Amino acid sequence: MKPAIVPAALLALAAVLPAATRASAAQAATTSSALDAEVRRFFDGLEVAFAEGDPERLFALLSSRFEDDFERNGRARMSERLASVARAGDRIAFDVLRVAAAGDGAATAIVRTRIEGPPRTGPRAAETQVDLFVLRREGKGALVAARRLGLDEAGERRIAGGTYRAADGSFEISTPAGFAIATPRRKVGTAFDTVYLVDPSSDAYVLFVAFAIPYELDSLETLARLDAEKLAALSDEGTTPRVAAEGRFSAAGLEGYELVAQATIGGREQVFRRVCLQRRSTCYQFLCRSAPAEAFARDSASFDEAIARFRLVEDAPPVRRGAVDGTLYRHDDLGFEIGAPAGWAIEEVRSSYSAQVFFTPGSGRAYAMLCALEVGTAVEPESLAAIIDEDEKERRKTVPSIVRRSPIETLEVDGCPARSVVQGYPVEGFERTAKSVYVASGATLFVLILNAPPAEFDALEPGFDALVQSFIRTP
Amino acid sequence: MTFPRPLIPILAAILVAAAASPAPCRDERPVRLHLSDGTQIVCALAGESDAGYAVRTTWGLEIVVPRTNVIAVEDIRSSAATRPTSVVRFELDDTGGAEKTEPRLLRNRGSEPRSEFRFLVAGRPDAVHRADGASVPFETESRPHATVVTVRLKEPVPPGGEAAVAVRTRDPGACARVSAAEAVFRYRRGAPADETAVIQVTLPPGWKSLGTTPAALEVPKGTLLFRRELAQGQSFDVEVRMATSSR
Numbered sequence: 065m066k067p068a069i070v071p072a073a074l075l076a077l078a079a080v081l082p083a084a085t086r087a088s089a090a091q092a093a094t095t096s097s098a099l100d101a102e103v104r105r106f107f108d109g110l111e112v113a114f115a116e117g118d119p120e121r122l123f124a125l126l127s128s129r130f131e132d133d134f135e136r137n138g139r140a141r142m143s144e145r146l147a148s149v150a151r152a153g154d155r156i157a158f159d160v161l162r163v164a165a166a167g168d169g170a171a172t173a174i175v176r177t178r179i180e181g182p183p184r185t186g187p188r189a190a191e192t193q194v195d196l197f198v199l200r201r202e203g204k205g206a207l208v209a210a211r212r213l214g215l216d217e218a219g220e221r222r223i224a225g226g227t228y229r230a231a232d233g234s235f236e237i238s239t240p241a242g243f244a245i246a247t248p249r250r251k252v253g254t255a256f257d258t259v260y261l262v263d264p265s266s267d268a269y270v271l272f273v274a275f276a277i278p279y280e281l282d283s284l285e286t287l288a289r290l291d292a293e294k295l296a297a298l299s300d301e302g303t304t305p306r307v308a309a310e311g312r313f314s315a316a317g318l319e320g321y322e323l324v325a326q327a328t329i330g331g332r333e334q335v336f337r338r339v340c341l342q343r344r345s346t347c348y349q350f351l352c353r354s355a356p357a358e359a360f361a362r363d364s365a366s367f368d369e370a371i372a373r374f375r376l377v378e379d380a381p382p383v384r385r386g387a388v389d390g391t392l393y394r395h396d397d398l399g400f401e402i403g404a405p406a407g408w409a410i411e412e413v414r415s416s417y418s419a420q421v422f423f424t425p426g427s428g429r430a431y432a433m434l435c436a437l438e439v440g441t442a443v444e445p446e447s448l449a450a451i452i453d454e455d456e457k458e459r460r461k462t463v464p465s466i467v468r469r470s471p472i473e474t475l476e477v478d479g480c481p482a483r484s485v486v487q488g489y490p491v492e493g494f495e496r497t498a499k500s501v502y503v504a505s506g507a508t509l510f511v512l513i514l515n516a517p518p519a520e521f522d523a524l525e526p527g528f529d530a531l532v533q534s535f536i537r538t539p
Numbered sequence: 540m541t542f543p544r545p546l547i548p549i550l551a552a553i554l555v556a557a558a559a560s561p562a563p564c565r566d567e568r569p570v571r572l573h574l575s576d577g578t579q580i581v582c583a584l585a586g587e588s589d590a591g592y593a594v595r596t597t598w599g600l601e602i603v604v605p606r607t608n609v610i611a612v613e614d615i616r617s618s619a620a621t622r623p624t625s626v627v628r629f630e631l632d633d634t635g636g637a638e639k640t641e642p643r644l645l646r647n648r649g650s651e652p653r654s655e656f657r658f659l660v661a662g663r664p665d666a667v668h669r670a671d672g673a674s675v676p677f678e679t680e681s682r683p684h685a686t687v688v689t690v691r692l693k694e695p696v697p698p699g700g701e702a703a704v705a706v707r708t709r710d711p712g713a714c715a716r717v718s719a720a721e722a723v724f725r726y727r728r729g730a731p732a733d734e735t736a737v738i739q740v741t742l743p744p745g746w747k748s749l750g751t752t753p754a755a756l757e758v759p760k761g762t763l764l765f766r767r768e769l770a771q772g773q774s775f776d777v778e779v780r781m782a783t784s785s786r
Contacts, residue, residue, distance in 0.1 A: 385772050388729030389627075389641070391661050391684060396646055396731065401659040403685030406712065412729065412772065530683030538658055539648060 103163050103171050103199060106207045125208055161194070164244045169201040170264035172244035174215065194220060196246040198264045213260060219247025228259050230274070232414060235316075235348070235376050237261075237272055240369035256414055261370055267355040268363040270370045274348050276413035276420060287340050287347065288323040295327050295336060303328040308335070315371050318343050326357055335360040339371055346414060348374065386412055386419055394538070395419050398436050398508065403534035405527045408432075418508070423531060425524055429494065430516035432528050434535075436508055443504035445481035451509070452485050452502060463489045469497065478536045480505045488518070497521040501532050510535070567595065571613040572604060580604075581624045581735060584612070626737040629713065631724060631781075633743040637713030638665070645690070645702045652695035659685045662710030675704055717780075721749070724779040730769035738765040738777050749780040 109125060162174040176194045198211035222229050223245055227238040235257075239245040243261045255273035262269045288310060295305045305327035313322035320341035327334060337352040337360075352367040354360035386395030388410045394401040398419055404410055409424045423432040443451075449472050460466050470486040482503040489496055497518045503510040512535070514521070514528035567583040572592065574580065582594040591605040592612065630638040645656040659682070667675040667690055680687040688706070696702050714722040728736050740755075740763045742748060748755075748763060755763035755777075765777045 385731045386729075387731035388727050388774060389661075390726055390728075392659050393729075394659065396644070399648060401685075403659055403661065403682065405684055410727070410729075411774075414772075534659065534682045534685045536657065536659060536682070536687055538656070 099169060099171055100163050102169075102207060103173055104160065106199060106209075107160060107173075107175075164264075169207070171199045171207070172246075172262065172264045173197045173199060174220070174246065192217070193249075196244070196260075196262070198244075198262060200264065210264075211262075213246060213262075214249040216247045216249045219259075223247070229377070230257050233377055234414070235274070235374065237370070238373040240270075240366040240373070243270070243366060243370070263363070263366065266359060266363070267353075268359060268366065269353050270367060271351040271353075272349070272370075272374075273351075274346060276346060276422075285321055288321045288338065291323060291338050292325060295325055298329055299327045300329060300331065313339055313341075315339070315341055316348075316374050316376055318348070318376075320348075333357040337364075337367055341374075343376070350374075386421065388412070393421055393434075395436070396538075398438075399537055399539045400436065400505075400510070401536050401538055402434065402531065404531055408527070408531075425527060430514075430520045430524055432524075432531055433513045433515065435511045435513075437511070438508050440507055442507055443509050445504055448481065448483040448502050448504055452483060452500070455500075456487065459489075465489060475501070477501065477503045477510075477532055478505075480537065499525065499528065503535070505537050506539070568614065570594070572609050573613065574604075574608055580626075624735045624737060625728070625730075626739065627726075627728065628739040628741070629724070629726070630741045631714060631743050631746075633746065633783075634711070635714040635716055635722060636709060636711040637724070638707060638709050639713070640705060640707045643704050643706050645692070645696060645704060647696040647698055647700055650698050652697050654692045654695040655689060656692070656696075657687055657689040660688055660706060660708045661685055662708045662713075664688050664706060664708045666707045668705045668707075669703070720785070721780070721782045722746075724781070725777070727774050727776045728769075729774045730771055732771050734769055736765075736767050736769050736775045738775070739763070740765070740777070740779050742779075742781055745784050746781045747784050749782050751780070752776075752778040755779075 106125065159176040160173055161176055162172075164172045174194060174196055176192050194215040194217050196211075196213040196215055197209050199207040200210040202208050218231075219228070222231065226245055227236055228245055228247065229236050237245075237259050239261055242265065243263050246260045246262070248258050248260050255275040257272075257274040259272040260269065261272065292305065292307060299305050305325045307323065307325045309322070309324040311322060313320045318341040320339055322337070322339045324335065324337045327336065332355050334353060334355040335357045337350075337354075339350040339352075341348040350367070350371055352363070352370070354363040386393055386398070391404050391406060391408070391410070392401060393404070393410050393412070402421075404423045405425070407426065410421065411424070412419065412421045414420075417435045418438045419434070419436040421434045423434070424430075425432070452472055456466060456468070466487055466489040468485060469488050470484075473484045475482045475484060480503050482501055484499060484501045486497065486499045489498070495518055496515055498516075499514045499521075501512045503512070512528075512532050514524060516524050567585050570582060570584045572580045572582065572594070580594070584592060584594055585601070586593040588603075589606075591603045592609060593601070593603050595601050626642065628640040630640075632638070639662070643658060645658075647653045661684070663686060664677065664679060667677045667688065669675060673693075675690050675692060677688050677690045680689070686708075690704065692702055692704075694702075714724045716722050724740060726738060726740075728738060730736060742761045742763070744761075746761075748757065751763060751765070753765065753767075755765050757763055763779060765775070767775050769775055
């Protein structure tokens, strides 16, 4: 019998494990009917387990490696999310939006979760979330859930026929045969686009990101070398990644660089192939992963296909841009202008912000940056300190050693309330000092950042302060 | 008081002559006007009269271009791309400074009519004018690396509307001195939308060009003209290396 009020722990678990299937005929499946039916039985089983409040039955439907590939400490984070969902409603509904089959009886399912009913405690949860589930048969037994990935609904709407088109229409990326395509909710670093291609029948995947290169790189080789260093940092203690191949690479009419390295992570031998393609200040990067390492030879053809099917769209519709005019930058649509010190290069880059502009003081690894973020409602001055705290908390997830080097200070920028803070942290193996100024102006939040190696910071700070003071709103 | 000299090269020779009342065309056609000062303007041709060509610019400005200033009218109806033209003019002097003349669009994004607008300029503003040469009163406020200019238009701009003005500024540090006899001028123009960017650089009297990047058209002698079709987000960097003629 279904309990009137679902126990909190099970309710929370159900938030990430779909328990019912309401397949939409229109959105269905490019899969064989037998496997499709089995996938739906799997979710029916979850629904029964959920309704009966049987945690053992629920856990039996999970692979031991569930989520391990996506996030470190995935189980701990999942528990945190489960608890928050449990407080947010009393009923959960699931829609299976898309099912795709792969070889060996594996499949992927895109599932929308809805939390219904009044919140039990705390704020109301987000109304829906969409996840990708990878289902795999263990031995000759039934399907189990092997992975879960939270998806970006807006991104999912830009996927059609196995092809993802960028929000600004500037590029397309398509799935190799047998792979599923999805857009993760959680973006990678400063990426403005992230696409995930996954082979449900194996541990192979391609993580594609498009991001603005944050400073003048002397070459893509530098980026590849930094990647190799990052891989070394992720590798198990006592092991050293082995670079198997590297060299120039070109695709989609762009020049790039390729690096293939083998590393031991989490006790597993894995092969990573990273391809970076550069177009002006934008980097398109493919991270292809095979595990175990021996599978790389088999997966390579799919990786090649994924890269070969990437293409730039030349007739992309225009997006809102600002304009550089000598040492000035102005953005008519967002209503602001700013002046850089003489000799600083100005470059606007595409990003997930409403606008993102770099101000580079000559060569080196220092840069200043302005990000404009339209938030929909007026940004209250008293909320700025909380925004800084939240921002730092979020950044701490990827850079745990971030430290605050100054208290939050109050200032005004062009008559707008503002707060500033100085922080220090390592990135890509280098120490950085960052001064951030958060400016509240109506429904737009402006963040100006000076990011520099500590040795250069003091010399550049006056120029940055002048940059901030030149900022005006032109509503 | 001296009569304010017209500011925008393509508008310099243009009379805003509402009284001329050119005969209206049944349909406007996109054209490129090749002007006698070497610049061009892409616009919609609305009509012709003895006085000149009545056109509407891509900014929505309705003007009359005198026939004497038009070398050729190119019909670009069949052309796939009809881009707005932006023109920025620099007149360099031998102190290393420059007088810059540029058009600015003042947009009213609010819900009420507005006559006060502000914007940044590099250097010190000398004059602000409407396209017909009428002076626009303005105030300035100094900022690091820039000056805030606040203008008050006679006629308020309705919500969603825009007004074009021409701004002349003097930037004392526009050129970098290489030596007493040599200097370099650099300028970057970024395109907020697809456009044809025209940058005109007039060398100081008695100076000659040692070379430019990219190549420029020098008509007349001492006046360099750079022109490039820019896609949205692209930048146009120009560099002029120059020396005194005696060198």
